[in-house]
Amino acid sequence: MNTPAGPPPAVRPYGDTTDDGMVQLSFTLPLPHGPLAEAAALRLARLMGMERPLLVHARPVGEEFAFFVVYGAVVHRVDLDTVDVVEREYPLLSAQEVDESVHEGLGRELVVVGACIGTDAHTVGIDAILNIKGFAGQKGLEYYHSMRVVNLGAQVAVADLVRRAVSERADAVLVSQAVTQRDAHLTNVRELSAELDAAFTGRRRPLLVVGGPRFDPAMAAELGADRVFGRGTTPDDVASYLAHALAGERAAAAADDRSAV
């Protein structure tokens, strides 16, 4: 009988033949397109550890910039034992299972307050998670009977979001950040976390759930968030997390109280 082979202990990129190390890299240089810019692009690729780099695409971007795509081999190998992965620590539930879990655990609606904070106007991501029409074939959180969703939309100031989280008695605050220029997404989330801490001193702070295409899910602790979701997140993943984190936690606390009596 054939047993399936596990992942190899180390991997290299694959382009034309197995293990050849071929990668494709794109970038823009602040130089007008021409021989100097092309030579500089290839030099950069070599400095980055690419062997035999080929310029497969070069285009001017206006008069002062040039865009490049370079194809070449890297010598690096990734030892899979050294790679950290954030595994989903909860089961993926159906909408019905989420509703049952919230009903049993909380005994009331789970209140979600969502927004796109700072100057960020990219609402498509948060809407994909919250709006009933959802994303990738999954209905958004508004579809769940067990959830009450307050979607504040774009460019919401941190202070306004915190005030609303307090007045709505939010169980979870969901924020989206797409713009990452000057690390605005990180600064905004840290500020929100600190203001939530201050507003909820002495009582249970709502869960802070953060999402956007350029977040690393491993960053939750350093941002002061409870969970970070990256690109491609689907609403059922978020709903399952909320049910797990809130309803499960409350049910366990209630069971502890009963056993203490």
Ligand code: B12
């Ligand atoms: C549509 C779009 C716009 C629209 C936004 C319309 C709207 N109502 O949202 C408009 C035209 C307004 C716009 C404006 C700008 N944009 Co724009 N935009 C885009 C674009 C093309 C698509 C973004 C999108 O909708 N993706 C689809 C959604 C579904 O994906 P997502 O956001 O990743 O969301 C998923 C996950 O990340 C996650 N998720 C996201 N949020 C959350 C939240 C929670 C709680 C959870 C759990 C999960 C989660 O779940 C979602 C579903 O899987 C991107 C480029 C691209 N192809 O991505 C640029 C892009 C985001 N924009 C960019 C820029 C620079 C701008 C402008 C500054 C341009 C300008 N000079 O004016 C302005 C900024 C305006 C502002 N004040 O924010 C840059 C951002 C660069 C950066 N990283 O800093 C990008 C990457 C384009 C680029 N390559 O330069 N933009």
